Amino acid sequence: MATDTQTPSTEDINTAIGHASNDGELLQLVSFEVGDEEYAVPILSVQEINRMMQITRVPQSPPFVEGVINLRGKIIPVIDLRKRFGLVELENSDDVRIIVVEIASRVIGFTVDRVNEVLRINSSIVEPPPSMVCGIDTDYVQGVGKLDDRLLILLHLEKLFTADEIAEIDQSSNAA
């Protein structure tokens, strides 16, 4: 249950900022990997990052809901982002983390393959999402950040965990 937020080295930040002299606001992000892609969410929406813990399965919930965890007495749902993105399940490695975010007073956790770093990028290097990004419905891709050597997919958490999700829940509960 230990909090495991990695503090970025100065180097990291420098590379991230790169040519930060451009105008545009600075975005503070947490980047993580799911599958082969690197994603990022705003650091302010992240409550904590935890190691994998005991997840209790909730029968008859949507397939991408891994279950619920006990977060210091509060029970919160955990989403498997791999399943959410339609990727193959992987054997849990030691690197797997649960990122706990708060979206519109809802506290939700989601599992990622690995948490990389906390970084700052200038919003000017973020481009709007292309119409199709590796099979992910572009709705919840907020933009793509072009770093020197890699691409960072900025996720829109509200859209990732609400709107269409609710529709799916309705379907699943109807089916049940």
Added chain:
Amino acid sequence: MQDFLTESGELIEQLDADLVRLEAAGSPEEAQELCNGCFRALHTIKGAASFLGLTAVTTFAHAAEDTLNRLRKGEVDVTEEVMDALLQSSDIVKGMIDQLSEGEEAHEGPKELIDTLHAIAEGKTDTAGAPDSQPTGTGSTDDTQGPDQEANTDDSKPGTPLNLGPQKIDLLEFMITDIQDASKQIGEAVEGLCNDATREESASHLAEVCEEMEKTAEFFELDELTSLIKVLASVALKLNDSSHESIQEITIRIKAAKFLIDQQAESLNDQRALSWPLETLCARLTQLAEDGSIDPQVKGQHQGDVQALLVLDGVIQEQAGAASQPQVEASPAPAETTDALAPGSQVSEDKQPAKKEEAKAAEKTDKDTGSRSTAKPVAEQTIRVEVSRLESLLNLVGQLVLNKNRVLALTRNIKDLPIAPETAEDFSDAAGDLDHLMSELQVSVMRTRMQPLAKLFDRYPRVIRDMARMTDKKINLEIVGKDTEVDKSVLEQLADPLVHILRNSSDHGVENPEDRKAAGKNETGTIHLEAEHQGSHVRVAITDDGKGLDREVLGQKAIEKGLTTPEKLEQLADEDVFGFIFGAGFSTAKQVSDLSGRGVGMDVVRTNINKLNGTINVMSKKGQGTTIEILIPLTVAIMPAMVVGVGDHVYSIPLQSIVEIVRPEPEEVKSVSGHPVMRLRDIVLPLVDMRQRLDEPPIEDGGRFAVVVAVGGQRVGLCVDRLVGQQEIVIKPLDDSFTQGGPFSGATIQEDGEVCLILDVVQLIRNSTSSFSSETKTAA
């Protein structure tokens, strides 16, 4: 603000209850007392509202208060019309308070009702020869004195002045506060008068204040005060036309009047009335207001000093033996006046009464503080605590309980570890103590959340009264055991269902007076509301002596709705047939009334009760009445549960809904149209394969347990793989949209910190029986 809302909310409830009791009050003394109670409640609300500048509430409360005042003096009879108006206004004030607590502005109350109230309150004043100072603000009453005028009966004012009766003394303190408030307002108005720009406004304000105070003074038969205020009021109305010089003269006299009023209020605190020779002051004031002229001899003599003026106008006698204590309140710049005044001796002489006054005031304050310090411990017996704090306290206790469970589990294992037996023993001792203390703490915290059912029950006489009025029935509500305490959340969730049941009972249960007579019953129907503790539960029973439920009609309806078949109906027990009234859309009322009969009610009632893990049952005898019995746990946050295993996972079942646990042999399990059932003694028990329900792969395993659960007479066996044991569980919400939809009512945390889901027995039973019966129906 929050304090005001809470307190007013409570007062309104009190008011509501008192009003209903007032209507039914037998003896005049009782009525008088209730009346005073109502008056006090309204008055407090009004006072607080005007303090907070909530005009809408103030206006309304004031109108109602006027009416009550009349009632109290016996000038208006307690009639249904009057009570309707009063009850409605209490509703409206309540509505306003609700609006305010939701952070909205309170809407103006409906004008008609205010007018009605005014009509009741002042209809008499008009005929009784109201004083001249009445015209402002009451003009609207004339055209609205419709039916309610008739309610006013005898309007002769008691000719001889009465000594203050006990009930008036009771109200004296309100009056004093009133007077002091008014005096303060007069002071403000006078300041405004000096300024030409604000004069008009201040004058009308002054007139209003005076008018109101006049009523108060009249009520307490303080003739001199009344006449003084009357003069003030009439002067105020003429102020607009007054010249600048006369204003100076007038304002100083108004200040003087204010000073006198303040003194009067002081002395009233000691239940003594002061009296002064006021004629000169009044006459001069009136004259000033009339034509702006003043006896040149006295003009300007007072030099702006109130005391001097009072002597000048002969209110206070000159006295020797001067003490130079400046009267703070009365003169704007006392030091200056003493220096500058021509008749200096006169001024200083006049200070004496002021000093006396102050000495008296000081003495009084002493007395006050004295009495207050003795009163204080009583007042401090209770404190108001925000609900959210209690909630968080309860949450913490919940956490602690879970932690305790964990410690206990660890202690159990410690014996197997290679440590000294003494240490292990110490551990288990400590754990045992912890266990004990925890349960005590839990009970104590629970107790802070307990509230008497009176909070709910006291509202119901009103409900029944309204129902009776609307349906032209005579209904008497008997309440027993309203001191029974339940958890706050239980109380809240019980409110709506109970109102619903009561409405149903009075609307559908109790018959019309004629029908009752024909059936040989008392014309007045009785609804008996009873609450009592039963172990860890509270039983609430609502019994009416009405026509009862008709098995035939209900059965017929149930068949129409497809809830049962004629064959099955015959085998059903009465209780089960009556249980149909809880079905959605089930109403046997021939016509839907405004109040009930829409058929949504009882369904909602049952859902709400089930949410509380409670049960509801109906017993009825045709022609003799119906009893609806509700059994709810005292608290909802922590409860005992049976932990069972299905597949690799464990789930909790609230112990409350478990009837028994059986171990069916494989050959006992039969299948009825694809659904597993077993024979349990004389009933056929539908079984629910929990593996299937909880998405576990089916296994070939005969050694299963059937946990028999019951809700409202319906029984189902839940087939589980293992029984883990009984545990106190703390219920946590499982309310995220991702985790809803499954048959779970919440989750709890196990000894090892893992989450364990709580099975929603109601949903499981409903699903299984509905699929069961629909299947059997198609099969049949």
